[in-house]
Amino acid sequence: MSSVxxxxxxxxxxxxxxxxxxxxxxxxKIGPDNTAPNRSLFNDANGQPxxxxxxxxNPNDVKQxxxxxxxxxxxxxxxxxxxxxxxxxxxxxxxxxxxxxTFPHQKDNSAGNLWGxxxxxxxxxxxxxxxxxxxxxxxxxxxxxAKWPEVLEAAYAxxxxxxxxxxxxxxxxxxxxxxxxxxxxxxxxxxGAGKIEQALKDGKLVTIAxxxxxxxxxxxxxxxxxxxxxxxxxxxxxxxxTGPDGKKYLELRNPWGFDQPTNIPLxxxxxxxxxxxxxxxx
Amino acid sequence: MTIIDAGQSKTxxxxxxxxxxxxxxxxxxxxxxxxxxxxxxxxxSSSDQQAAAPAEVEILRGRAGVVGRSRVGVSSIVAxxxxxxGALPGxxxxxxxxxxxxxxxxxxxxxxxxxxxxxxxxxHRVSKLATPSESDRQGHVAIDAEAARAGSxxxxxxxxxxxxxxxxxxxxxxxxxxxxxxxxxxxxPHSATVEWLTAAFPREAVPAxxxxxxxxxxxxxxxxxxxxxxxxxxxGQTQDHxxxxxxxxxxxx
Numbered sequence: 001m002s003s004v005x006x007x008x009x010x011x012x013x014x015x016x017x018x019x020x021x022x023x024x025x026x027x028x029k030i031g032p033d034n035t036a037p038n039r040s041l042f043n044d045a046n047g048q049p050x051x052x053x054x055x056x057x058n059p060n061d062v063k064q065x066x067x068x069x070x071x072x073x074x075x076x077x078x079x080x081x082x083x084x085x086x087x088x089x090x091x092x093x094x095x096x097x098x099x100x101x102t103f104p105h106q107k108d109n110s111a112g113n114l115w116g117x118x119x120x121x122x123x124x125x126x127x128x129x130x131x132x133x134x135x136x137x138x139x140x141x142x143x144x145x146a147k148w149p150e151v152l153e154a155a156y157a158x159x160x161x162x163x164x165x166x167x168x169x170x171x172x173x174x175x176x177x178x179x180x181x182x183x184x185x186x187x188x189x190x191x192g193a194g195k196i197e198q199a200l201k202d203g204k205l206v207t208i209a210x211x212x213x214x215x216x217x218x219x220x221x222x223x224x225x226x227x228x229x230x231x232x233x234x235x236x237x238x239x240x241x242t243g244p245d246g247k248k249y250l251e252l253r254n255p256w257g258f259d260q261p262t263n264i265p266l267x268x269x270x271x272x273x274x275x276x277x278x279x280x281x282x
Numbered sequence: 283m284t285i286i287d288a289g290q291s292k293t294x295x296x297x298x299x300x301x302x303x304x305x306x307x308x309x310x311x312x313x314x315x316x317x318x319x320x321x322x323x324x325x326x327s328s329s330d331q332q333a334a335a336p337a338e339v340e341i342l343r344g345r346a347g348v349v350g351r352s353r354v355g356v357s358s359i360v361a362x363x364x365x366x367x368g369a370l371p372g373x374x375x376x377x378x379x380x381x382x383x384x385x386x387x388x389x390x391x392x393x394x395x396x397x398x399x400x401x402x403x404x405x406h407r408v409s410k411l412a413t414p415s416e417s418d419r420q421g422h423v424a425i426d427a428e429a430a431r432a433g434s435x436x437x438x439x440x441x442x443x444x445x446x447x448x449x450x451x452x453x454x455x456x457x458x459x460x461x462x463x464x465x466x467x468x469x470x471p472h473s474a475t476v477e478w479l480t481a482a483f484p485r486e487a488v489p490a491x492x493x494x495x496x497x498x499x500x501x502x503x504x505x506x507x508x509x510x511x512x513x514x515x516x517x518g519q520t521q522d523h524x525x526x527x528x529x530x531x532x533x534x535x
Contacts, residue, residue: 060451063353065346068420137347227484230357233344245487251453256346256355258380258388260453263483 041093043146053093056084059236061146063257066137067167069153071209073139073255074234075175075280076152078205081238083282086180091151098130101155105181122181127155135163139255152179172207172234176280180205184280189269192277196250196266197240205280206237208252210273226273227264230254237277240266336427338409343375343421350403350429353380357390359421361413373411375423380451383435385509385533388447388456391439391524398522400439404429438511440476441526442468442519447481448507448531456481457507461527462495468525469518473499476527478506498527505535 040049042057059077064070080087092100108121133154134141140149156178157163173184184205187195192208199206210225212232225231229252239251241263249263264273339354341347346355357376372394380388381402389400398405410424440446440461450456459478464471479485479493496504504511511529519525 063346065348066342068342068345070344228357230344230355243483243487244489244492245483247487249483249487256353258346258353258451259355259357259378259390260451260456260481262453262458262481265484265487 039145039147041091041099041147041151042088047145049146056080057087057146057148058084059238059253060257061140062149062255063140063145064255065139065141066135067139067153067163068169069139069166070234070255071170071172071207072153072156072166072175073149074207074236074253075172075179075205076149077236077253077255078176078207078280079179079282081236082200082203082205086282087148087152090179091148094128097132098128099151099155100126100128101152102126103155103159103178103181106178124181125159127158129154129158133158138163140257169232172209172278173280176205176207176278176282180280180282182281184278187277187279189274189277192279193266193269195279196237196277197248199279200237200239203282205278205282207234207278208237208250209234209275209278211275226268226271227261229261229273230259234278235261338424338426340422340424343414343423349399349406349425349427350401351381351383351435352401352403354378354399354401354425355380356423359411359413359423362394373413375408375411377408377423381435384531385448386450386456387438387531388445388450389439389441390445390447391441392443393524396521397524398430399425400433400437401429402433402435404433405431436531437514438529438531439526440529442524444524444526446529448478448509448511450481453481455507459504459506459511461525464516464518464525465497467518471516471518471525473497474516474525474527476504478504504529508535509533510535 038049040051041053042050042055043061044050044055057080059080062073062077062080064073076087090102094100103125105122106125108123109116113121129151134150138150139153140146157166159178160166173186176184196206210229210231210233229235234255236253236255237250238253241249241251243249243263248266250266250269251263252261254260339347339349341354341356343356343359346353355378357378359373359375361373374392374394376390376392377399378388378390379399379401391399393399393408395408395411397408399408407426407430408423409426412418412421414421438446440459442461446459448457448459457478458481459476461474462477463475465473465475475495475497477493477495479488485493498504498513500513500515502513510532512532514528514530516527517523517525
């Protein structure tokens with residue numbers, strides 16, 4: 001049950017019941033560009049629309065906006081980087097302004113499966129969304145980039161019970177599992193640092209999450225992330241490189257599509273700037 | 283395990299707690315399909331299409347939005363102590379503005395409520411800064427949709443506590459410029475000392491010969507990351523803005 005999954009993800013009961021205060025920031029609006037003929041599902045290598053469907057999804061197509069679903073956006077960017085074909089296989093363009101997205105191998109916790117009491121049951125879940133389901137403040141909706149991030153976001157929102165259910169925080173491991181149907185794990189920075197490079201080589205999805213910053217307390221410096229990372233945010237790990245000082249550095253991508261972090265020394269991951277490392281199988 | 287995004291940090295319930303919640307939710311949601319594909323209540327409606335253009339754009343902390351021809355991200359919003367030793371009172375926010383034309387440029391500014399925010403189409407007023415609270419858990423920034431003072435996408439600013447990033451969006455193709463000092467001070471400067479280096483690596487990892495510094499005044503030019511920056515003005519801190527250097531940006535050396 002999607003609503004049950006939402007509850008397990010930590011969304012409070014008030015929001016589950018639909019009693020949460022109206023939030024105009026979160027109410028989607030249809031943007032003038034959502035049905036624009038110059039937008040394609042995937043863009044070519046130069047970022048231009050490609051209606052032949054021969055282009056690949058690119059992590060740089062992902063540009064988070066009005067919803068608090070950085071955990072999802074960081075995860076789809078990771079999947080686009082590691083396995084772009086998987087995204088192409090997930091999205092079927094029905095040719096009539098609708099798209100059917102397949103979330104593979106999803107665990108069935110429903111009453112029909114007796115809530116998994118006698119073993120887990122798994123299904124592919126198909127969600128159909130139309131251009132009209134894509135909000136103007138959704139991922140990648142603002143500047144005519146490729147549609148695929150918006151389509152995945154809209155389908156994920158439908159599967160989970162709406163944009164309110166996905167747009168107020170979540171966990172990258174849940175998003176990774178929804179996208180791949182495979183397991184994902186979270187590690188402390190200390191434990192995760194040594195796994196990142198090999199995980200990327202193995203084609204796994206890797207993200208990091210930053211600790212929440214508390215804006216209620218006085219003073220800027222007390223809340224300043226050592227590496228200027230946004231608090232309570234998820235980033236895609238795009239690589240590990242060697243710096244001019246010979247040290248290894250983590251390359252990160254902000255799902256906003258800008259404000260990309262300066263590479264972070266791998267041996268500084270436990271300095272408080274990162275809460276955890278998430279690694280998902282794909 | 284934390285729930286991540288923009289002001290929300292929750293701890294997952296232990297398994298026993300989950301089972302209790304599970305049973306309660308089953309009672310509340312009986313009859314609902316487990317694999318429902320119903321759109322949530324927040325899906326779009328036709329009336330939304332007829333809404334008038336907003337007077338201001340609200341962006342929650344940790345998220346990004348579009349104002350004019352710029353994208354703006356809200357990195358943090360914090361309360362500041364009462365006025366002390368010249369510090370500005372009230373909340374302050376760290377905002378990152380991005381524009382793609384005439385080239386990729388990002389400007390990070392620390393602003394207070396009612397200050398002006400330089401964007402691609404001019405200076406926009408920050409009408410409200412709301413720090414996170416019980417009723418507004420993430421906090422948000424409201425920015426006037428209309429520019430208070432028209433400007434040009436070729437005009438960029440490097441400000442006190444801020445950063446001007448030239449090039450990108452990937453850090454390996456970008457340079458970060460910061461102001462190190464105002465002469466004689468930030469209230470009435472006639473010149474400023476700036477430093478710029480690759481955005482890819484932290485300062486301590488970059489060879490000294492690849493870190494550039496220069497003291498600039500109006501009319502001076504800098505070559506930074508494949509762009510020419512011409513100093514239009516060096517302005518001190520006012521009620522409207524922090525101390526900043528106004529540059530004319532021209533792609534190419």
